[in-house]
Amino acid sequence: MENALTDMETLAKALNIEPFDVYILGGAGCVLARYFDRATRDFDIVDLDYSASLGRVMKPLEPFDLIDLQLATIPPGYKARATRLPQFKYLSIYVLSREDIIVSKLARFNERDSDDIKKLLAGADISLVFGLSEKVLGSDYAPKLKHSLVENLARCLDDCGVSDSVQQFEELRKRV
Numbered sequence: 001m002e003n004a005l006t007d008m009e010t011l012a013k014a015l016n017i018e019p020f021d022v023y024i025l026g027g028a029g030c031v032l033a034r035y036f037d038r039a040t041r042d043f044d045i046v047d048l049d050y051s052a053s054l055g056r057v058m059k060p061l062e063p064f065d066l067i068d069l070q071l072a073t074i075p076p077g078y079k080a081r082a083t084r085l086p087q088f089k090y091l092s093i094y095v096l097s098r099e100d101i102i103v104s105k106l107a108r109f110n111e112r113d114s115d116d117i118k119k120l121l122a123g124a125d126i127s128l129v130f131g132l133s134e135k136v137l138g139s140d141y142a143p144k145l146k147h148s149l150v151e152n153l154a155r156c157l158d159d160c161g162v163s164d165s166v167q168q169f170e171e172l173r174k175r176v
Helices: 002-014 026-032 052-061 098-106 111-121 126-137 143-159 163-174
Strands: 021-025 043-046 064-067 092-095
Touching: 002 052, 021 026, 021 098, 026 043, 026 092, 026 098, 026 111, 043 052, 098 111, 098 126, 098 143, 111 143, 126 143
Parallel strands: 021 092, 043 064
Antiparallel strands: 021 043
16 A cells, blocks of 8 residues: 555656645555554545546556545544654655544445444544534534434444443434
8 A cells, every 4th residue: 555655656756746635544544544454455535626637646546436525424624633644755645533534434334344443443532533423413414324423333332332422422313
């Protein structure tokens, strides 16, 4: 994964492309930030309205998904919580925080997401996860998406034995 990002950075320099930001989440983000290690084949990248000219530069990352902020439950303010990967000097490559990745995975929530969330919760600030979930619930997302987020959060907290957060969770549930 780091090699693909290095290749993208080298290509950007060679093509005289102005430096740009990349925000990575999902499994690739977890691996790059060393939240945990698992096999993954794709990059999930926040779509920052990249110009079409960057398509050639991003080619080393294929397969990659550009995640639309209007459709994914990525909490507002994610950039301030993201960590810049220091090994990349020309491009600004960031990984979203554990808490932002948890919230982004809650609405989709397949089996792999569930496993990832359990691993991420071990080192996460649960209060921040609740706060970010509240921000998403206060946004313009579809009611079904919000309901899924809350129900999947309940399932994860129960599976991880984080029962001391029940009262906070009940407050969240009331908002849906």
